[in-house]
Amino acid sequence: MLRTTFKSTKQTNDSPLLLDCTQFSNTWQEALDRATPYMPKESRYPSLVIPIPNRTDSLIISQGRYYYSPQKTLSTLRDHEAVLQSYDYACWARALRYFDCFGVKLLPVVNRTSCLFPIISSIHHALWINPMEIEEMIKIGDFTRIIMVDGTAIQCFVSKRTVSLHAARALTALATIRRDHLYPDILGHHPLDYLELPNTPFLRSIIKRSKSLQFSIPLSELKRQYETECLTRLFTKLGKKTNLGGLTYTSILNSLNNTYRFY
Template sequence: MKKLEPFVFLDDKQWSPQWEEYLHDTLLFIPSKIQEILCITPIPDTTEILIVTDNGTFINNKSILTTLHSFASAHCYPNYAIISDSLKRFKYFGQYKIPWFCPNFALFPLESADQTIWLNPLKILTIFKHDGQYFVEMINGLILLLPISKRRVTKHAEITSLLLATISRGSFHTTRPGTTPLDFLDLPNTPFARYLSKRPLLQEFITPIGKLKKQYEISYALYHFPDLIAESDEDYEDNWL
């Protein structure tokens, strides 16, 4: 698809008047006030980031991973470090550019996790090419310049959507009927979602029910094991005294 009419876009690597205009109405980031994130992008020439949601845009002076950690903590969602360790045990979720997820939505990074755009795959309206460059348009109308090709973005979106469907199946398989990933995804009626629905990874599940949850529990235990050992040693010393 080629967008013929003039359009305004943001480039996460280069400041422009469009950035100044877009940031005019942003609010300070308060994790507990946000329910679902459409995308996150670094703001060029600053250490700040932009968090885009259905209910407005927010700004934060922390890194993207720190921001996601704050958001997860505020909503009692999984720890990204544990998520990453869990997903790396399954080769089809990749070893790099690991998605972030919670029970309601997921995000994937385009490049290195802390210095790149993160997208919610189900909030993408379309991806198009203009003058040799790729752009993504989100459902709220925001257009971002993509640093990678449409093929790579689509692949990341496909993997992330499979992950979200796997999580949803593990949580709702007793109340939500279905056998394929598409049965557990609330895909919007958008060009990108229609294209995504035809992708091979979303036609059948790769992991049995509960396997990802079990791996997360193992990773969680290993992540907290040093703290448990330290507490155990302290208790032992107290008892000895």
């Protein structure tokens, strides 16, 4: 078995803030005053993509810096899929749902090195968290306070158990697609064999509960289903453009899945 690799978590944030996800405050205004437009230039995922309370815009925190998007959180991430090198979220989410082991509604965003998992509200304006950037979680009254490695903290009503569950699912999905796409010839038996994780109290607690990190599907199945979903969408669009009424999403998906069974 391969060994899990831990990496340094050192980051800097000269004046980290505590942001309450349930209500707007002077702290939120301070964060927005610091923020610049979100225009990522590399594939590194941010630490947080946060819905601004009672609004339809977003605050992004990446490497201790604050950024602003006038859009909802999922739209922000989807607009930058190419730069962030994310898998197409529509096709990716359908592929995850196909296997019924990654959840149904609040599904993660991934590229080939990292992931973001959503909690709170609907998927379109959820709070997105990078599990590799979480230092620890603390229960304070009815709140869960999530402290990031750069010192930024957010608090919300979601339980610590729920956060850990969504983080574990996101990491498992990331490890599965890394296994399928990048390392199909490497003999690994556990998601941790395919991940390079920071050495944080939060991730150590998830690793201790290793039952939450297990492969549930065979090698190459997630990759194959993702590619099937992408082809299905392409053929559906072609069918609409050429007025081929028989080419529906369901008929194409069934045909491609049946075809794959022979390979």
